[in-house]
Amino acid sequence: MTNKVLNHRNYLGSIEVSIEDNCLYGKILFINDLVTYEADTPDGLKLAFQEAVDGYLAFCKEEGIPADKPFSGNFNVRIPKELHRKASVYAVQHGISSLNELVKVSLSEKISQKPQVTST
Numbered sequence: 001m002t003n004k005v006l007n008h009r010n011y012l013g014s015i016e017v018s019i020e021d022n023c024l025y026g027k028i029l030f031i032n033d034l035v036t037y038e039a040d041t042p043d044g045l046k047l048a049f050q051e052a053v054d055g056y057l058a059f060c061k062e063e064g065i066p067a068d069k070p071f072s073g074n075f076n077v078r079i080p081k082e083l084h085r086k087a088s089v090y091a092v093q094h095g096i097s098s099l100n101e102l103v104k105v106s107l108s109e110k111i112s113q114k115p116q117v118t119s120t
Contacts, residue, residue, distance in 0.1 A: 003015070005029065006026065006045070006046055006049040006050075008049060008050045008054075009054075009057070010070070011028050011029075011031070011053045011070060012028070012029045012030060012070065013026045013027065013028050013029060013037070013049040013052070013053070014026035014027055014029055015045065022040075023038050023039065023040055024038060024039050024040070024041070024042065024044070024045040025037065025038035025039075025045075026038075026045065026049060028049075028052065028053065028056065028070075029070065030070035030071060031068035031070055032068050033056070033068050035052050035053075035055075035056045036052070037049050037051070037052040077103070084099075087099060087102060087103075090102065
């Protein structure tokens with residue numbers, strides 16, 4: 001399986017292909033600021049991504065503004081009221097300290113599972 005994202009200094013970047021422009025391009029993922037990069041080869045794209053991250057961090061430092069950081073550890077999840085109720089009751093019944101802890105454990109379990117392959 002090939003990599004679907006680039007990684008540099010805890011920042012992730014997308015890998016996209018433009019058939020029309022005959023190039024590779026991407027953007028830094030999971031931040032509010034828009035930082036893009038492009039290149040003609042996969043190695044060039046990796047380098048362009050690294051330069052984009054380093055340039056973004058340098059720019060923020062020079063301007064005295066905090067660089068946006070991906071993954072603060074907080075996110076909001078909107079679910080139906082009935083599921084919210086069932087999850088809260090489940091947590092209490094199973095001695096789980098909070099709904100937050102239930103979500104954390106559930107996500108960890110789901111992500112650690114091997115993907116199931118289905119045939120059609």
